[in-house]
Amino acid sequence: MSTVTHDEWLRRAREFQPPRAHYIDGAEEAGGGAAFAVVSPRDGRVLTEVADGGAAEVDAAVAAARRAFDRGPWPRWAPADRGHVLQRVADLLQQRRAELALAVTLETGKPITDAHDIELRAVINTFRWYGQLADKLADESPHTAPDALALVTREPAGVVGAVVPWNFPLTLAGWKVAPALAAGCTVVLKPSENSPLSALLLARIATEAGLPPGVLNVVNGDGPAAGRALGLHPDVDVLAFTGSTAVGRHFLRYSADSNLKRVWLELGGKSPNIVLPDTPDLAKAAATAAWGIFFNQGEMCTAPSRLLVHSSIAEEVTDAVVARARELRVGDPLDPATEMGALVGEAHLERVLEHIRCGVGEGARLRTGGQRILTASGGTYLEPTVFDRVDPGSRLAREEIFGPVLSVLPFDGIDEAIELANATEYGLAAGLWTSDLSTAHRVSRALRAGTVWVNCYEEGDLTVPFGGMKQSGNGRDKSVHALEKYTELKTTWIQL
Missing domain, CATH: 3.40.605.10 (Aldehyde Dehydrogenase; Chain A, domain 1)
Known part of the structure; x- marks a missing residue:
């Protein structure tokens, strides 16, 4: 360090x-x-x-x-x-x-x-x-x-x-x-x-x-x-x-x-992150969901940009993610205390803002963020942004944004969660949170993604391959x- x-x-x-x-x-x-x-x-x-x-x-x-x-x-x-x-x-x-x-x-x-x-x-x-x-x-x-x-x-x-x-x-x-x-x-x-x-x-x-x-x-x-x-x-x-x-x-x-x-x-990717009611540590799942979408300003093809949460815990998990988003320190990238820096440029920032405006227009609820900030710096900074009540068929839920924008989608059963997770042209990565070993294996096999993280996200090393299915590409990096x-x-x- x-x-x-x-x-x-x-x-x-x-x-x-x-x-x-x-x-x-x-x-x-x-x-x-x-x-x-x-x-x-x-x-x-x-x-x-x-x-x-x-x-x-x-x-x-x-x-x-x-x-x-x-x-x-x-x-x-x-x-x-x-x-x-x-x-x-x-x-x-x-x-x-x-x-x-x-x-x-x-x-x-x-x-x-x-x-x-x-x-x-x-x-x-x-x-x-x-x-x-x-x-x-x-x-x-x-x-x-x-x-x-x-x-x-x-x-x-x-x-x-x-x-x-x-x-x-x-x-x-x-x-x-x-x-x-x-x-x-x-x-x-x-x-x-x-x-x-x-x-x-x-x-x-x-x-x-x-x-x-x-x-x-x-x-x-x-x-x-x-x-x-x-x-x-x-x-x-x-x-x-x-x-x-x-x-x-x-x-x-x-x-x-x-x-x-x-x-x-x-x-590209539009990666799902599935949180089941039997998640072993719900606070950790929520914190990891927030970290995953806001790390690197959300400019990651594997970013868990769709948070799929069982309806019985959706409010609790979403509130925790929103709270983390609001306390995240956005600022000068040269400050070692900064947690989220600037988006890569003006054109990219405008594309992300257009997705946010589109999400509002589609009827999703903007829970936090969505605004450009620190304009006096001359840089391209954006608030961490969370939407819930997102329509699964909306652009917000389907298109890769490549920015710090999270869509929360509730579900009622595992089969529905799998269907929502796979309802995308992409297949790069996915997350799953559960304490049941059988569920972990069954859902991981059902997800059409090149990498599935269970009870974690963005973990791994050079011994394992990385790459996607469907329109997320072919071939593998690493390993x-x-x-x-x-x-x-x-x-x-x-x-x-």
């Missing part, structure tokens, strides 16, 4: 020197001269202007990654040697943890305590875990006829394009970059235009750790230019994307219109299973 004071973080923010160039072939690259402003949601100020990439910069980065894969040492190193480099990346991330946390907070608006203690912990652990895993994988030799030898080997898939969002810019980059590198692939990373700074610092650190030139490249830019160019590029073998379902569809089209590259998608996205199976049959 960081012990840096608010005043010290403010001083460091004033002295922060953000990177500005793309990172291609092991060096900073200014590109064609165009630039875009990176605005801090904390106070609306421009942090810097960063080189803006398009097709030309993507071509250069992919060419570097292609050379590094086809002729460079990285795919040909012993897996243990690749693993040592990844663990060295983790060591350097730890050494520069405060600087990276500051970059994340300034570009995304999340509280510095969360950036330092949660986001940086996650990315450090990710590189260390895959570094340790790199030489622990085994190929197969199936039993065949006595006059033949069959080998099934996993080989690196090639050049990986990774496109990641702004809500967890380092964590989600790590979830894609670390396993791809462990497998022997090379990577072109396109961070969100809202949060390029931490990704550029990551690339510098990776080179310092011993990653050869061209193995990890970073191109700044927006989706219609840099993202589209990466998706359409014929020399990209695999595309891994985290973001909205709408943009995920674009990447599938890019694949069809180019070289049929494999596309792995981790998309050994992530390597399936970045490797090809080859069969070799030897006649003896």
Whole structure:
């Protein structure tokens, strides 16, 4: 846990020197001269202007990654040697943890305590875990006829394009970059235009750790230019994307219109959190429900944005969540005492406010919040917001808001709860609170979600996979299973 004071973080923010160039072939690259402003949601100020990439910069980065894969040492190193480099990346991330946390907070608006203690912990652990895993994988030799030898080997898939969002810019980059590198692939990373700074610092650190030139490249830019160019590029073998379902569809089209590259998608969510009357600790369930929707300003694809509560306890649970929302400390993200920071930008804040206005118009009861606050700061702050009496068919209940907005929906029986939980196009995550073991198993199996948390929320580690069902995507991040996205199976049959 960081012990840096608010005043010290403010001083460091004033002295922060953000990177500005793309990172291609092991060096900073200014590109064609165009630039875009990176605005801090904390106070609306421009942090810097960063080189803006398009097709030309993507071509250069992919060419570097292609050379590094086809002729460079990285795919040909012993897996243990690749693993040592990844663990060295983790060591350097730890050494520069405060600087990276500051970059994340300034570009995304999340509280510095969360950036330092949660986001940086996650990315450090990710590189260390895959570094340790790199030489622990085994190929197969199936039993065949006595006059033949069959080998099934996993080989690196090639050049990986990774496109990641702004809500967890380092964590989600790590979830894609670390396993791809462990497998022997090379990577072109396109961070969100809202949060390029931490990704550029990551690339510098990776080179310092011993990653050869061209193995990890970073191109700044927006989706219609840099993202589209990466998706359409014929020399990209695999595309891994985290973001909205709408943009995920674009990447599938890019694949069809180019070289049929494999596309792995981790998309949106409208996750249900079911609280049954036999919940072992109702106060904990309510506190966790509030934490889950307001953590990271609600800007999480797994956020438990639909609280499904049995009608016999709905009033008690809702009142507890509302009380927690009203006492939550919203403020300067550089203050270590802040519990909820700023939303990522003006456009996103307006989209969330539009959902709130729509919810009121649809007849839901606004129990607390719903207003923009701290406007004098110049930042994009919103009150924690809770609705009840929400119609299950309303936009408020169906659409991903990606903000600190909770919808409470009561139910009378377990089967009704399952039906409500599954009544969404998404299937990323779900929560369930019960003291009955049979109910826990039966309901968990019935929920169409990639992750189900029982009597907790947002728990887990790198040993377990993460990903969604339905329109929440395909493929898995984390765990050994992530390597399936970045490797090809080859069969070799030897006649003896």
